[in-house]
Amino acid sequence: xxxxxxxxxxxxxxxxxxxxxxxxxxxxxxxxxxxxxxxxxxxxxxxxxxxxxxxxxxxxxxxxxxxxxxxxxxxxxxxxxxxxxxxxxxxxxxxxxxxxxxxxxxxxxxxxxxxxxxxxxxxxxxxxxxxxxxxxxxxxxxxxxxxxxxxxxxxxxxxxxxxxxxxxxxxxxxxxxxxxxxxxxxxxxxxxxxxxxxxxxxxxxxxxxxxxxxxxxxxxxxxxxxxxxxxxxxxxxxxxxxxxxxxxxxxxxxxxxxxxx
Numbered sequence: 001x002x003x004x005x006x007x008x009x010x011x012x013x014x015x016x017x018x019x020x021x022x023x024x025x026x027x028x029x030x031x032x033x034x035x036x037x038x039x040x041x042x043x044x045x046x047x048x049x050x051x052x053x054x055x056x057x058x059x060x061x062x063x064x065x066x067x068x069x070x071x072x073x074x075x076x077x078x079x080x081x082x083x084x085x086x087x088x089x090x091x092x093x094x095x096x097x098x099x100x101x102x103x104x105x106x107x108x109x110x111x112x113x114x115x116x117x118x119x120x121x122x123x124x125x126x127x128x129x130x131x132x133x134x135x136x137x138x139x140x141x142x143x144x145x146x147x148x149x150x151x152x153x154x155x156x157x158x159x160x161x162x163x164x165x166x167x168x169x170x171x172x173x174x175x176x177x178x179x180x181x182x183x184x185x186x187x188x189x190x191x192x193x194x195x196x197x198x199x200x201x202x203x204x205x206x207x208x209x210x211x212x213x214x215x216x217x218x219x220x221x222x223x224x225x226x227x228x229x230x231x232x233x234x235x236x237x238x239x240x241x242x243x244x245x246x247x248x249x250x251x252x253x254x255x256x257x258x259x260x261x
Contacts (some may be wrong), residue, residue, distance in 0.1 A: 173188055
């Protein structure tokens with residue numbers, strides 16, 4: 001099981017013990033666990049909560065029942081630490097519906113527990129169901145809406161700046177029509193002009209030391225980037241991809257249950 005190097009050993013140990021307790025209570029095996037919040041996007045503050053999503057697999061006979069049981073579990077341990085679990089069948093059904101917004105956490109930058117072969121197969125499945133046009137439109141709408149909230153003379157918080165910047169960067173990645181965009185903001189702005197990447201590095205570094213609502217450092221170059229990039233992105237047209245055959249999902253589900261159940 002691989003673990004993200006960006007997670008502190010103390011937090012990893014806390015999460016792992018929680019996952020082990022959940023496995024015992026569910027009588028199931030947790031095969032993936034990732035952060036679905038700001039930590040998974042690489043934009044955490046010092047006080048950002050841990051929002052952990054995990055995927056579990058029951059024993060094979062559990063899936064042979066007429067009423068096998070709930071497909072999800074919610075474990076809100078505290079405001080700062082929560083765990084939400086999906087049974088593997090629920091995950092596959094959600095992916096089949098091409099509901100990309102509900103499964104973006106599969107590309108999280110903060111991984112607590114995973115299996116490389118499983119991640120590889122999930123990434124291939126994500127690409128098969130990916131519909132870039134609506135995803136692009138949604139990110140452009142988010143960026144435009146959030147930028148519209150800025151007012152002259154208002155001091156931006158880091159959160160207020162990063163929300164439209166992240167949406168713009170995600171839209172830029174989606175416009176390449178090369179599958180779902182990464183969750184890690186540092187991967188998203190990699191390759192931009194050096195003055196923008198340096199500014200973003202500093203902003204994220206400062207945010208990690210402070211609270212969520214601290215004032216944003218100078219972000220002039222990044223604002224210029226957004227002002228130039230969003231009009232270009234609005235002109236991008238992307239094709240609609242055909243939905244894959246159900247057998248693709250059936251095969252993945254059966255293979256995963258046989259392997260981990």
